[in-house]
Amino acid sequence: MGLTIGVDIGGTKIAAGVVDEDGNILSTFKVPTPDTAEAIVDAIASAVDGARAGHQIVGVGIGAAGYVDRQRATVYFAPNIDWRQEPLKAKVEARVDLPVVVENDANAAAWGEYRFGAGRDNRNVICITLGTGLGGGIIIGDKLRRGHFGVAAEFGHMRMVPDGLLCGCGKQGCWEQYASGRALVRYAKQRASATPGNAELLLSLGDGTPEGIEGKHISTAARQGDRVSVDSYRELARWVGAGLADLASLFDPEAFIIGGGLSDEGELLLEPVRKSYRRWLVGGGWRPVAEVNAATLGGKAGLVGAADLARQPAAPM
Amino acid sequence: MGLTIGVDIGGTKIAAGVVDEDGNILSTFKVPTPDTAEAIVDAIASAVDGARAGHQIVGVGIGAAGYVDRQRATVYFAPNIDWRQEPLKAKVEARVDLPVVVENDANAAAWGEYRFGAGRDNRNVICITLGTGLGGGIIIGDKLRRGHFGVAAEFGHMRMVPDGLLCGCGKQGCWEQYASGRALVRYAKQRASATPGNAELLLSLGDGTPEGIEGKHISTAARQGDRVSVDSYRELARWVGAGLADLASLFDPEAFIIGGGLSDEGELLLEPVRKSYRRWLVGGGWRPVAEVNAATLGGKAGLVGAADLARQPAAPM
Amino acid sequence: MGLTIGVDIGGTKIAAGVVDEDGNILSTFKVPTPDTAEAIVDAIASAVDGARAGHQIVGVGIGAAGYVDRQRATVYFAPNIDWRQEPLKAKVEARVDLPVVVENDANAAAWGEYRFGAGRDNRNVICITLGTGLGGGIIIGDKLRRGHFGVAAEFGHMRMVPDGLLCGCGKQGCWEQYASGRALVRYAKQRASATPGNAELLLSLGDGTPEGIEGKHISTAARQGDRVSVDSYRELARWVGAGLADLASLFDPEAFIIGGGLSDEGELLLEPVRKSYRRWLVGGGWRPVAEVNAATLGGKAGLVGAADLARQPAAPM
């Protein structure tokens, strides 16, 4: 099958990496992320060219935040880049002269974990990516399930709270408003504002005010027992676990895999997630219960997964 | 492949039917539903024997309300029958000397609609069964997706309202507490109690009190414009549509099929369901939108689907 | 002004007590609570006669669970006794030949705490009674505010959760479904069922099953650090505090007083209540913040308050 290149489009860098059939990254190349949609195509091509030097490459997989169509060719819509009905596959193929596959970035990360990470012994897994927002991917029967139109697994937009928080998607109460890095910061700000005496360490890590709290402060302070920080993680975990219980009712997977930047905290997050998940799981005493595992590939999951998907035919939905 | 028998276990009757490969029912036989778990096995055998007379049968499919394991053999748990880890396949096979497959009844109905009903031109559909409660089934890539352990598609237990109504499952806020026949009756009772002047027709169909309202009264009165009844259907539809929007974010199906007894009302229910679904659908302007269609097999979907599943190998999850 | 008698109608006993102008109880007399509405009137008269021996009494105050009219004479409705438009004042006066005042029991308890207990230095207090359910009373400008029709301060039926738990009142999401002794038991049962390993002590105090958990087990286990029990108190406290924050926005009292059986746990309950209250209080940094204090009269507040109200003219609303 040969080597493929995975591309990960981040907010500041675009990374391309040569990946072998076992998920090993043989080389990487990074370029800054430009501002405009057209320049990003150029940058993707530059990154691919930078990475491919000296390797025989058979294809390219690109992970992009947004809705990707069923042909894995066109980006219907991207939240952070001005792509609307963007024929990304065709544009990049025209530059790099290699077959290109486009995939949603959370789908790519899910596939990476399934193939080479925490899910490599599973056949049916649901992956959740907890970063600034919340994304995910569905593996059923050893295949990535992309939906009939390509836009499945938008877990972050499952409505958790009727009439709840406004979401960037225009709707209200979406899961990612309660279970994401942004939500964690909101919990900490609200708590530190109400009971600053319980947040002395947390506040000392920033500018001293609740407004100055950042995500990294919360994880640092939580590890040292700062009460507001620990309580904020617990609140986050309550929402993550409640959503997993829903997904268990719907998908009945073999296992859940929790990835994304927030999963770096490990058991600080996962232990209360499992507790909440067990609390809200329907039929807990009468059914096999899916495990909740931490992702193992860290920030490489998306790049590795995208590269590997360039070798896979698309599954029907 | 030959003929198979489908068995539908209802609250008052157990029906068995001989079904051909095109979903035609060649004969049926019914027996009363007995009270005890063991007697139900006898009754299933009697119904099968009654229906098979004169036909060459190659297998039996049983649709049962409850959790069924991945081997389609054991009922982990049933809400209305005292089955706990019940080896139903083995017990019925011992009586009827035919290969038996056990399936969740809503899964069976979903399969029936997919194969011979409203979904026969679809490859990827989500079916919702709106009866006393709310069930459903998942078809992805032309296969029934049963979950890794066999208990997927428990849509009725997706949590729609945090801290919401107690459910028979022991949890709170489950979708079926807001979108089901029981919910419809509750809406009508609450409204008729608060504003009896808007429910004169509805109240006249029962004993004159809100407590005496039954589901059939509401559909009759709604068709004649009774305001409380129409508003109750709309409230039901709001919850159905909101849940479909969630399922679209998760599964991205080609189409939804709405079946079960409440779907008999047709557009009285479906028109406001579609309105609510569109309202809450995430990304509506940027993605292909799955249709919402009415089931077409009526009360036969489960029997026909169960019979047909007896011919199908189980898909992985 | 002389001595008055306060009457407290409990589930098993009716207690009458002679109370002086300083709130001292000079004597008490108890009779069993009978089953029928009419027999309860007899029992009230017996209790009054038993208590009054040897004292010069100028009036009787009766605290009754239910809606009492603005004349403090008629019980519109009682949840636990079959009183509907019951002229209780007239019936009891006919037996005891003393002026009688009827008051809602939680109002009476609030007045008792205001006059002789935790609120004796306050002019404007909101009292909350946390027992099996949740009741309360309003003191504004040194007067008990009973509402225009006599039925104010039904705090337990403030809707906290749209589409929430069914309440005995026929509505959904009432505060007392989330903040009461019954709610505490529900929290503990749900948690013990999901994570029995965290409830070993709690389960050992009953029959070993989640269903066997009682309120007294939870308080005992919580004091010894049982995790499910402590978490259940915290969940209860979250809801109590959130409701207090609402009441602060509406009434802006000088202080809150928390009474009723659950308040016996003291800081085990009050400390997390204050934390939640501060978290949800609107304008916390820009307004004086009402204190949250524990009641001090215990189970006597209602009897003492009812007796004292027999000396007070009713305030307009």
Add this chain to the structure above:
Amino acid sequence: MGLTIGVDIGGTKIAAGVVDEDGNILSTFKVPTPDTAEAIVDAIASAVDGARAGHQIVGVGIGAAGYVDRQRATVYFAPNIDWRQEPLKAKVEARVDLPVVVENDANAAAWGEYRFGAGRDNRNVICITLGTGLGGGIIIGDKLRRGHFGVAAEFGHMRMVPDGLLCGCGKQGCWEQYASGRALVRYAKQRASATPGNAELLLSLGDGTPEGIEGKHISTAARQGDRVSVDSYRELARWVGAGLADLASLFDPEAFIIGGGLSDEGELLLEPVRKSYRRWLVGGGWRPVAEVNAATLGGKAGLVGAADLARQPAAPM
């Protein structure tokens, strides 16, 4: 008692009016609202001087959006003006040489309606002001109840939805996020975006897009039967009515009065408000039910009320 001046501080104009003891406005004077806190004091003085010409004035009442202390002298906090612990009474008295009383603007409007408008035959009323946000006032026993610290009746910040919409106050789920002019616009935008075919008239009144919808478009279109507009009013009304039901449980008033700009729509709003109120009212069949009436003073309620409050001593809470 003589004549007093009422001052209404609006977003674009500051209006002062000379008001007699019967609530008649004898003269008015308006000045533009300046940008800075200090300039607003100057503008208030100018408006008072402009209005007083030729009249013998005994006092001034100022209605200000914000928290006002119990002495009716200091503004703790104002949302739209940079007042923090602002000694407004002293500053204005220094300019106009008249006794000044400061009051929350919604309290002033409530008092105006109670004294001279829809509540003039009531003793115990709750007034709701539905404008861009939601405010209100409490009249109990013929007195304005301002709270122990002066900041009662912040109805708009009663939490209606746990984990609900973010509010400008920093909390979530506040009533005014669901029941206000801003909420109405949000409802219409969401609906017009999902089902533009039901909003043709509404969209034609603006720039043709959901984003271009303004409040005035919705009222115009609703009066002509535009479906999205009518449904948006109904959704607004559901939330208004649900909140009134809560306030009835807490305050048990004789009547509710609905004022503010949204009340100009009259029965278009009030009829569905009453329906929702009745639906959620606890104990509806067993208690006298407070009326829901429209305000009658329109935009003058605040000015007239503030003027009249300058004649009233403050009530304890």
